[in-house]
Amino acid sequence: MKSLKIFGFIAIVCILSSCEKIFLEPKPKTDALSVFNEYTTLVKEKYAMLEFKGVDIDFLADSIKNTIVADLNDEELFNKLAIITTRLRDAHSSLIHHRNGENSLFAGFNLLEGYPSGFNLEILADNYIGLPVNSTIKTLEGGAVGVRAVWGVLNQDNEIGYVWIPSWNEEISDKEIEQIFSDLKDTKGLIFDQRLNGGGDPSLATKFASYFTDKPVDTGFERFKTGPGANDFSDSHVILQPSSSSNKYLKEVRVITDRHVYSASTTFLYSLDSINTIKTMGQRSGGGSGSVADGYLSNGWYWSLSTSEFIDAKGRHLDDGVDPDIAVALDLDDISKDEVIEAAILDLQ
Amino acid sequence: MKKLFLGITLFFVGLTTTFSQSSKSFFMELGGSYTTFQDVKYSTVSYSGVGGAFRLGIERNTPKAIWEVGLNGNIGKESPNVHDVGAVTTINPKVYSRYLKKVNDQFSFGAHWDILGLYIRKTDGLDNNGIYYISSSDLFATGIYHKGKWNLGLDLGLLSFQKERMSFAFSAPQKGLEDGAFNYQNEALESPFGFKYFTLKPIGKQLYLRTHIQYQWKERIAVGYRWRARRFTEVKNYPVTVGEHQLVIRYNITHKTKPSTAQN
Numbered sequence: 001m002k003s004l005k006i007f008g009f010i011a012i013v014c015i016l017s018s019c020e021k022i023f024l025e026p027k028p029k030t031d032a033l034s035v036f037n038e039y040t041t042l043v044k045e046k047y048a049m050l051e052f053k054g055v056d057i058d059f060l061a062d063s064i065k066n067t068i069v070a071d072l073n074d075e076e077l078f079n080k081l082a083i084i085t086t087r088l089r090d091a092h093s094s095l096i097h098h099r100n101g102e103n104s105l106f107a108g109f110n111l112l113e114g115y116p117s118g119f120n121l122e123i124l125a126d127n128y129i130g131l132p133v134n135s136t137i138k139t140l141e142g143g144a145v146g147v148r149a150v151w152g153v154l155n156q157d158n159e160i161g162y163v164w165i166p167s168w169n170e171e172i173s174d175k176e177i178e179q180i181f182s183d184l185k186d187t188k189g190l191i192f193d194q195r196l197n198g199g200g201d202p203s204l205a206t207k208f209a210s211y212f213t214d215k216p217v218d219t220g221f222e223r224f225k226t227g228p229g230a231n232d233f234s235d236s237h238v239i240l241q242p243s244s245s246s247n248k249y250l251k252e253v254r255v256i257t258d259r260h261v262y263s264a265s266t267t268f269l270y271s272l273d274s275i276n277t278i279k280t281m282g283q284r285s286g287g288g289s290g291s292v293a294d295g296y297l298s299n300g301w302y303w304s305l306s307t308s309e310f311i312d313a314k315g316r317h318l319d320d321g322v323d324p325d326i327a328v329a330l331d332l333d334d335i336s337k338d339e340v341i342e343a344a345i346l347d348l349q
Numbered sequence: 350m351k352k353l354f355l356g357i358t359l360f361f362v363g364l365t366t367t368f369s370q371s372s373k374s375f376f377m378e379l380g381g382s383y384t385t386f387q388d389v390k391y392s393t394v395s396y397s398g399v400g401g402a403f404r405l406g407i408e409r410n411t412p413k414a415i416w417e418v419g420l421n422g423n424i425g426k427e428s429p430n431v432h433d434v435g436a437v438t439t440i441n442p443k444v445y446s447r448y449l450k451k452v453n454d455q456f457s458f459g460a461h462w463d464i465l466g467l468y469i470r471k472t473d474g475l476d477n478n479g480i481y482y483i484s485s486s487d488l489f490a491t492g493i494y495h496k497g498k499w500n501l502g503l504d505l506g507l508l509s510f511q512k513e514r515m516s517f518a519f520s521a522p523q524k525g526l527e528d529g530a531f532n533y534q535n536e537a538l539e540s541p542f543g544f545k546y547f548t549l550k551p552i553g554k555q556l557y558l559r560t561h562i563q564y565q566w567k568e569r570i571a572v573g574y575r576w577r578a579r580r581f582t583e584v585k586n587y588p589v590t591v592g593e594h595q596l597v598i599r600y601n602i603t604h605k606t607k608p609s610t611a612q613n
Binding site: 020021023024025027028030038046048098099202203205206210222224227232235236237238239241267291292293294295298299300302307 | 385391394395430432433434474475477478479516517518521523526529530532556576580584588590591592593
């Protein structure tokens with residue numbers, strides 16, 4: 001009996017040590033049809049805005065599937081999948097042949113197409129924030145465009161402050177944020193320039209937004225895909241909590257937008273949308289309200305998809321962008337002024 | 350839940366201070382590992398690769414019981430099994446404790462508690478899904494068979510208190526999203542140690558098995574083989590599987606033996 005126990009124990013140890021691979025799902029196939037099916041299943045199960053975007057994924061997949069034959073080359077297969085990607089009209093959703101490869105095949109949505117430019121750096125620098133024209137301007141150096149933040153008081157009205165955050169995809173410390181708002185606290189109104197800011201870290205955008213309120217703000221809700229079924233969503237109602245800082249800015253603010261305003265910049269916009277002291281001005285924003293998941297298909301192609309959608313406190317779907325409260329166009333032929341900033345100054349006076 | 354952990358901690362601390370010792374070792378282990386991972390929520394592609402494993406611990410061995418506390422972990426690189434992009438770096442440190450009662454000269458049974466472990470994966474080329482983690486506290490029933498210079502062990506996962514960063518479709522815990530708790534000011538949701546969004550996984554809701562075989566080569570040196578496999582689901586029908594093999598050499602940095610004076 002004792003020997004049996006010992007043998008049994010040794011047998012269990014040896015058998016269990018054999019391999020965890022018995023628990024794994026089978027290796028996926030990588031032929032053209034399998035990759036196509038894998039991608040369409042991902043879109044169907046994970047993409048959160050099929051209804052809002054008016055995409056019948058089953059119909060779309062079926063209509064393409066018949067053209068997927070075994071001898072398709074990589075580019076031909078990519079172009080078939082790209083039909084689905086582009087149909088989503090969502091700059092967060094992309095398909096890339098080689099993520100880090102040069103001249104890689106790319107499928108996605110160009111959100112700037114059809115929109116005139118709403119921003120010109122030369123006009124801004126030469127008339128408002130360049131040191132030769134404005135000695136009050138301070139900057140945080142670094143980042144992809146050379147500065148992470150620009151702020152100061154505008155010469156055009158010595159009581160109106162100005163902040164430009166070119167990207168949320170940078171590190172801006174709590175201390176630096178405090179410095180910005182501390183420097184601007186005595187102004188009578190503020191222009192917060194969001195133009196060119198295509199997003200980055202939504203947490204940073206939310207941190208900035210929290211300086212513009214002294215009470216919790218209902219901003220709307222984010223609908224996340226939480227399962228494979230068409231109705232497997234869960235809503236997170238989002239309340240913006242005010243910053244604990246003593247340098248909160250509770251006076252009038254004009255947020256300037258252009259079509260580049262996307263992703264985390266949309267997070268910033270919807271966070272402020274219900275605050276009475278804040279209006280948006282400029283051009284329709286880019287949108288990109290969803291949170292994004294990404295991964296690789298079985299053949300190594302990179303995919304990204306919006307797996308949530310944000311619906312703001314006014315019930316608006318934000319993913320295709322929203323029109324500003326006050327629409328103002330930039331005249332690129334007149335380099336002596338930025339019409340949007342000028343309109344914002346007038347509105348704050 | 351905090352009270353439960355405090356109670357278990359006090360239980361182990363109590364154990365380590367109430368019985369007399371006949372040997373005490375402060376040891377380290379170094380070796381290699383071969384790890385495997387698959388998250389069906391995102392793909393049936395599995396990842397595997399090699400890395401290094403380490404362990405630092407203190408073991409007391411009395412005629413009636415064995416206890417051990419320590420830190421172990423591994424660092425490795427994994428590659429997907431069907432394509433060549435998106436290499437993964439894995440890091441998996443753990444603080445653990447175990448206590449086994451000697452039933453006779455050959456068998457010991459008890460409990461092993463991975464007090465806190467963090468399993469991190471960083472995938473090249475991914476953005477939001479680039480960082481995956483499971484933070485967990487895991488309790489096992491454990492048994493060891495002793496035969497001469499050989500020790501053979503088996504751990505069966507009884508209960509895990511864990512948080513997986515990746516939900517069905519986004520890099521936030523499934524529980525947090527299902528609870529409607531997502532927002533960018535909710536730090537507990539993002540933090541690996543935001544216990545509010547941990548879930549309990551008792552045996553039956555997950556499979557967590559480990560084996561270990563050790564051969565005492567010399568007084569201070571032993572060689573060992575460890576294996577573990579863990580399979581669980583946060584989203585039904587979309588399991589996560591983690592596997593690991595380790596081959597290690599153990600060296601007793603200090604090893605003190607005393608005549609037996611065990612009292613419990």
